[in-house]
Amino acid sequence: MNTINFIHPAFIFIIFAGILAVWKHESFKYILPLPGILAILAVLAMKPGTYDVIHYLGFKLTLGRVDALSIVFAHVFAIQAIIGFIYAFHVKERAQHIAAALYVAGAFGSTFAGDYFTLFIFWELMAVASVFLIWLNKTNTKATNAGFRYFIFHTLGGLFLLGGLLLRYKTVGNFDFVPISPARATIYDYLILIGFAVNAAVVPLHAWLPDAYPEATITGAVFMSAFTTKTAVYVLARGFAGFEVLAIAGTIMAIYGVFYATIENNARRILAYHIVSQVGYMVAGIGIGTSMTLNGACAHAYAHILYKGLLFMGAGSLLYATGTAKLSELGGLVSKLPWVLVFYMVGAVSISGFPLFSGFVSKTMVIAGAAEAHRTILALGLELAAVGTFLSVGIKLPYFAFYGKKEFKGDIKPLPKNMYVAMFIASFLCFFIGVYPHFLYHLLPFEVEYTPYTPWHLEQSLLLLSFTGLGFYLLRKKLTPEAKINLDFDYFYRLIGNWFLKLCKTPIEKIDNWWSEVYERAGLRGLMGLARGAALFDWEDIDRAVDGFAYNFVHCGGSISKVQKGDVRIYVGISVAIAFVIFALVYFFRI
Amino acid sequence: MAFLRDILIRAREKSDWWKNFFFSVLACLVILNIFIRPHHPHFEAENFPGFWALFGLGCTVLLVKVAKGCAHTFLGKDEDFYEHD
Numbered sequence: 215m216n217t218i219n220f221i222h223p224a225f226i227f228i229i230f231a232g233i234l235a236v237w238k239h240e241s242f243k244y245i246l247p248l249p250g251i252l253a254i255l256a257v258l259a260m261k262p263g264t265y266d267v268i269h270y271l272g273f274k275l276t277l278g279r280v281d282a283l284s285i286v287f288a289h290v291f292a293i294q295a296i297i298g299f300i301y302a303f304h305v306k307e308r309a310q311h312i313a314a315a316l317y318v319a320g321a322f323g324s325t326f327a328g329d330y331f332t333l334f335i336f337w338e339l340m341a342v343a344s345v346f347l348i349w350l351n352k353t354n355t356k357a358t359n360a361g362f363r364y365f366i367f368h369t370l371g372g373l374f375l376l377g378g379l380l381l382r383y384k385t386v387g388n389f390d391f392v393p394i395s396p397a398r399a400t401i402y403d404y405l406i407l408i409g410f411a412v413n414a415a416v417v418p419l420h421a422w423l424p425d426a427y428p429e430a431t432i433t434g435a436v437f438m439s440a441f442t443t444k445t446a447v448y449v450l451a452r453g454f455a456g457f458e459v460l461a462i463a464g465t466i467m468a469i470y471g472v473f474y475a476t477i478e479n480n481a482r483r484i485l486a487y488h489i490v491s492q493v494g495y496m497v498a499g500i501g502i503g504t505s506m507t508l509n510g511a512c513a514h515a516y517a518h519i520l521y522k523g524l525l526f527m528g529a530g531s532l533l534y535a536t537g538t539a540k541l542s543e544l545g546g547l548v549s550k551l552p553w554v555l556v557f558y559m560v561g562a563v564s565i566s567g568f569p570l571f572s573g574f575v576s577k578t579m580v581i582a583g584a585a586e587a588h589r590t591i592l593a594l595g596l597e598l599a600a601v602g603t604f605l606s607v608g609i610k611l612p613y614f615a616f617y618g619k620k621e622f623k624g625d626i627k628p629l630p631k632n633m634y635v636a637m638f639i640a641s642f643l644c645f646f647i648g649v650y651p652h653f654l655y656h657l658l659p660f661e662v663e664y665t666p667y668t669p670w671h672l673e674q675s676l677l678l679l680s681f682t683g684l685g686f687y688l689l690r691k692k693l694t695p696e697a698k699i700n701l702d703f704d705y706f707y708r709l710i711g712n713w714f715l716k717l718c719k720t721p722i723e724k725i726d727n728w729w730s731e732v733y734e735r736a737g738l739r740g741l742m743g744l745a746r747g748a749a750l751f752d753w754e755d756i757d758r759a760v761d762g763f764a765y766n767f768v769h770c771g772g773s774i775s776k777v778q779k780g781d782v783r784i785y786v787g788i789s790v791a792i793a794f795v796i797f798a799l800v801y802f803f804r805i
Numbered sequence: 806m807a808f809l810r811d812i813l814i815r816a817r818e819k820s821d822w823w824k825n826f827f828f829s830v831l832a833c834l835v836i837l838n839i840f841i842r843p844h845h846p847h848f849e850a851e852n853f854p855g856f857w858a859l860f861g862l863g864c865t866v867l868l869v870k871v872a873k874g875c876a877h878t879f880l881g882k883d884e885d886f887y888e889h890d
Contacts, residue, residue, distance in 0.1 A: 549810055586847075670841055698884065
């Protein structure tokens with residue numbers, strides 16, 4: 215156990231969150247990029263191996279499993295944490311930074327977890343911390359409800375995971391998180407798979423994502439776009455490579471996401487649907503399960519985190535400057551926010567897979583891998599999704615926000631410089647990976663036998679994308695955004711939720727009525743009798759003693775009432791804080 | 806920052822030039838496709854010059870028609886649809 219080679223990045227972020235909690239002076243902002251920088255140094259210094267093994271309650275927990283697969287994800291998580299915190303540099307509310315730091319810590323913890331138990335702890339930390347990135351968007355009236363829906367759905371996903379890992383423990387006798395052979399997978403493996411699929415936003419379990427992300431804080435959405443789904447991609451790649459169901463589900467996701475993005479009006483929701491779509495490529499790559507598609511999935515996750523963060527930063531900048539992210543209200547911003555357009559377009563051509571940008575060297579690897587594994591229909595489905603990606607993110611969104619017939623007439627709030635800096639760094643990386651793919655390829659878990667820059671690959675991509683452009687040109691009037699929302703599977707979630715609520719309410723209401731009656735008839739009379747007896751006693755002795763205590767009780771009651779307001783958000787926060795303290799104690803004393 | 810704004814605004818004014826440029830690029834790419842062929846075609850149609858051009862255009866039209874059709878018939882709702890309940 216050589217801990218010198220391994221400093222767990224999750225603990226860097228947890229300690230950072232702790233420091234932020236007590237650092238009240240506004241100078242805290244200068245240390246915001248620090249944990250990311252420390253994390254990337256820690257990742258670069260890592261050697262493959264197993265670290266931080268602790269024994270807890272008779273279980274062996276592995277906090278630090280380091281191998282090629284975990285390093286590639288940790289690498290990009292660290293970079294995105296730096297970019298994300300630079301983008302959030304101007305945010306004065308420390309709670310947002312603390313939530314973001316704990317969220318990133320959860321992602322790192324899940325990435326290095328060697329067993330399901332550790333994974334589950336960090337998985338839930340990620341879910342809870344990210345809810346606060348939604349709730350803390352106080353200017354948005356829809357954020358509270360969206361946060362609750364997000365939280366409930368992730369709790370549900372977490373329960374599937376928990377059910378699966380407990381059943382598995384009962385049968386197998388350990389929590390080891392190891393690859394599962396598709397031929398031998400049984401009920402508990404599939405339960406775990408469902409738990410992972412919720413976070414990977416696999417259709418039809420995806421609707422939490424486009425529901426919640428557009429309601430998050432501007433800076434919170436940048437973090438969220440990177441970590442939840444990509445951690446899920448990592449655990450799927452780790453455990454479920456070669457599962458046919460993922461190959462098909464991934465291709466469906468890729469097309470489903472662009473389908474909705476084509477008709478969506480809110481810029482951040484368009485991007486959220488594109489997460490579903492892009493994660494679809496990764497899930498399909500994992501499902502096909504050859505070394506080329508697995509490499510492609512990891513490469514695409516790496517590239518995706520950077521360009522999707524960049525796109526969310528661009529859309530967030532629009533929202534910050536204009537106060538709205540609805541395309542139907544925007545237009546003509548090219549003269550007002552020209553640099554946002556440039557940075558956004560770097561993200562847009564990256565996601566679309568234009569040569570010289572990051573998407574081109576990763577997305578084509580998945581598609582070529584699918585074709586080489588003789589999965590022609592899947593490969594064509596992914597090409598269709600590529601067309602839709604360029605159509606909606608590459609042309610429709612920037613066209614209607616920055617050009618278009620309509621002019622945005624409202625005030626433009628100037629953007630803080632740090633936002634531009636963050637977008638510049640992300641743009642640079644998207645371009646750098648595009649022109650120097652070896653930087654990314656040497657991180658991948660398998661040997662890379664793929665050359666992105668061949669005349670045919672260039673010709674094919676340019677043909678596909680430019681004729682998509684022609685399609686937009688011909689149909690641009692049809693694509694004008696409309697001030698509408700589109701029904702998705704969350705319609706059914708809500709239906710089930712309401713139905714469940716009614717089911718619970720009816721018996722509870724009956725029992726409550728019945729109990730009130732019993733209480734009134736029997737209980738109250740008994741109590742009155744008792745009270746009379748007590749009053750006699752009270753008059754004699756107790757008065758003096760109680761008076762002294764009363765002040766203290768009033769004071770104490772005030773603090774308790776703060777906790778007991780029935781505000782679930784506070785409960786959630788407190789329970790996590792307590793769980794955290796317990797876990798920290800265990801970690802430090804039992805290691 | 807002003808120089809970028811000027812460039813972009815000037816570019817916007819020359820929309821006809823851009824239109825011609827764009828159509829010439831499309832034509833060039835299709836002509837190039839006669840000479841640049843897939844190194845290992847994954848299916849028959851890929852050998853046909855212009856296949857990916859047709860695929861791109863066809864998919865765009867299909868996607869827009871189907872998605873917009875669904876949005877106009879049953880998916881699209883007023884923005885406060887869920888607040889009604």
